Amino acid sequence: MNLRDRYINFFVERGHKQIPSAPLVPENDPSVLFNTAGMQPLIPYLMGQPHPYGTRLCNYQKCIRTTDLEEVGDTYHHTFFEQLGNWSLGDYFKKETITWSFEFLTKELNIPIERLAVTVFAGNDIIPKDDESIEIWKSLGIKEERIYPTENDNFWKVGETGPCGPDSEIFYFRGNEEIPLKFDPEDERWVEIWNDVFMSYNLKEDSSLEELPKKNIDTGMGVERVVASLEGYDDNYMSSIWKNPRKKLEEISSEVYDSNKKSFRIILDHIRTAVFILADPAGVKPSNTDQGYILRRLIRRAIRHAKKLSIDTNSSWMEELALIFIDDFKNYYKELEDNKEVVLEGLKAERIKFNRTLEKGLRKFEKISDKDIDGITAFHLFDTYGFPLELTIELAKEKGLNVDVEGYNQKFREHQELSRSSSQGKFKGGLAGDSEIETKYHTATHLLNAALKEVVDKNIHQRGSNITVERMRFDFNCDHKLTDEEKMNVEDLVNKWIDEGLDVRVDEMSKQEALASGAECMFIEKYPDIVTVYSIGDISKELCGGPHVKNTKEIGEFKIIKEEASSAGVRRIKAILEF
Numbered sequence: 001m002n003l004r005d006r007y008i009n010f011f012v013e014r015g016h017k018q019i020p021s022a023p024l025v026p027e028n029d030p031s032v033l034f035n036t037a038g039m040q041p042l043i044p045y046l047m048g049q050p051h052p053y054g055t056r057l058c059n060y061q062k063c064i065r066t067t068d069l070e071e072v073g074d075t076y077h078h079t080f081f082e083q084l085g086n087w088s089l090g091d092y093f094k095k096e097t098i099t100w101s102f103e104f105l106t107k108e109l110n111i112p113i114e115r116l117a118v119t120v121f122a123g124n125d126i127i128p129k130d131d132e133s134i135e136i137w138k139s140l141g142i143k144e145e146r147i148y149p150t151e152n153d154n155f156w157k158v159g160e161t162g163p164c165g166p167d168s169e170i171f172y173f174r175g176n177e178e179i180p181l182k183f184d185p186e187d188e189r190w191v192e193i194w195n196d197v198f199m200s201y202n203l204k205e206d207s208s209l210e211e212l213p214k215k216n217i218d219t220g221m222g223v224e225r226v227v228a229s230l231e232g233y234d235d236n237y238m239s240s241i242w243k244n245p246r247k248k249l250e251e252i253s254s255e256v257y258d259s260n261k262k263s264f265r266i267i268l269d270h271i272r273t274a275v276f277i278l279a280d281p282a283g284v285k286p287s288n289t290d291q292g293y294i295l296r297r298l299i300r301r302a303i304r305h306a307k308k309l310s311i312d313t314n315s316s317w318m319e320e321l322a323l324i325f326i327d328d329f330k331n332y333y334k335e336l337e338d339n340k341e342v343v344l345e346g347l348k349a350e351r352i353k354f355n356r357t358l359e360k361g362l363r364k365f366e367k368i369s370d371k372d373i374d375g376i377t378a379f380h381l382f383d384t385y386g387f388p389l390e391l392t393i394e395l396a397k398e399k400g401l402n403v404d405v406e407g408y409n410q411k412f413r414e415h416q417e418l419s420r421s422s423s424q425g426k427f428k429g430g431l432a433g434d435s436e437i438e439t440k441y442h443t444a445t446h447l448l449n450a451a452l453k454e455v456v457d458k459n460i461h462q463r464g465s466n467i468t469v470e471r472m473r474f475d476f477n478c479d480h481k482l483t484d485e486e487k488m489n490v491e492d493l494v495n496k497w498i499d500e501g502l503d504v505r506v507d508e509m510s511k512q513e514a515l516a517s518g519a520e521c522m523f524i525e526k527y528p529d530i531v532t533v534y535s536i537g538d539i540s541k542e543l544c545g546g547p548h549v550k551n552t553k554e555i556g557e558f559k560i561i562k563e564e565a566s567s568a569g570v571r572r573i574k575a576i577l578e579f
């Protein structure tokens, strides 16, 4: 029987109710991007609210931890992982939970006691040493040398505030060598597999601890590590959990996996995580912020490592791998099957997008990588060519160069600020995102609007627009199909203005003042009383939320790709910029 089922059965037999795995993107907690632990969706109940299922709960929960994204690539860290958990909400406490943990491992899973060690809380100024847990472990037969009191890692908290408490971690010895008598936290052959947290405090904003109304238990066991351990592997990726996707990747790459092949692990881990994020009900798509940014980084890092394995990254290799994960996990996570098409489409779209920008970016990187990479350049690679920071770091490392990470972070924060303030603006002027490329397109729509008035008809106005990093779409009122000559003249005029290097100016003024000055505006009623007006030289003036380039010479070359009917009396131009 599968580990998940054995675990759930074991705790259900001991009076627990199984609760469903919550979505990866927390429903009511904007402070974190993803659930990082099984207890996260249970925070209100750990804080004292009664749970509809009672006081003994258990489940398997989807989790994502991205703090150690850089570490992923070793044999036992994963971005996505499943945590098996049992909880007591003011019901049982240390004796029961430690005893059950011990019984599950040694009796249900038949792990020899010689392979186990535990850590316990050593005590500090506020909370005393956890002698009670030490005694319980001893009574179960764990030898003193295998009970290790420590303060550092043995106080578990979910964040800077919230439920927390001392814990006792259980370690499994993974080596095939003789097992050392004494537990050594520095010896990596001891792998943490389960954590019993005695959650009886609330960490407050001023860093003080207050006792919770009830003493709770929160435990978490890592499925990947336990399965690998039970199957006798010291590399998680060799276990049955990864067997099918590993085989598929071997087939795709025509290489056989061994533990020296870090790229294999990165690809397997990241694609699996991407599949679960895309299938989550929150509907996350790759983007440059929040969950979408993590998703984008994962997919793009996987693609880069696929290149290292000489996989044809233009093929549908990612989707093929995704199908294996979906098949393997769908019985436990139904959303994978339900959202299969969304997952496959999401991967495909990002793959195509990234391949295109990656080629451009790699050429750019070659040109600039004769010296260390400063923060502005690293951000430019991210914003314009879609390079996640860590991709730049990896490429730089290969050339023995450093990257100014602090400088990059600074630029990134500025960018986030910009995108926040622009999305708070009432009207976004058709702007789909805020990357540098989209900003260029945005200014180009203003030039196009002005050029159409000049070349075709001064009564033309914008009826809509849509921008992506690939192209712009601009709808305008017009009673006829543009002639080839009109199209050519419009294109030439836009390019002439770009070449002239016209400054773009932004002014704040009242709505009346803006209209009186002849500023162009699409839906006047949508604007607040004070508006921003963008002017380009003296050829264009529009009410708009921005952002825009500072000078038209930043825009690149403008090309009309298509002119067609959009709806009655409305024409549509599709255009691209070439840089």
Ligand code: SER
Residues within 6 Å of the ligand: 036, 037, 038, 039, 085, 156, 195, 196, 197, 218, 219, 220, 221
């Ligand atoms: N919340 C604790 C952890 O994640 C126990 O589950 O380690």
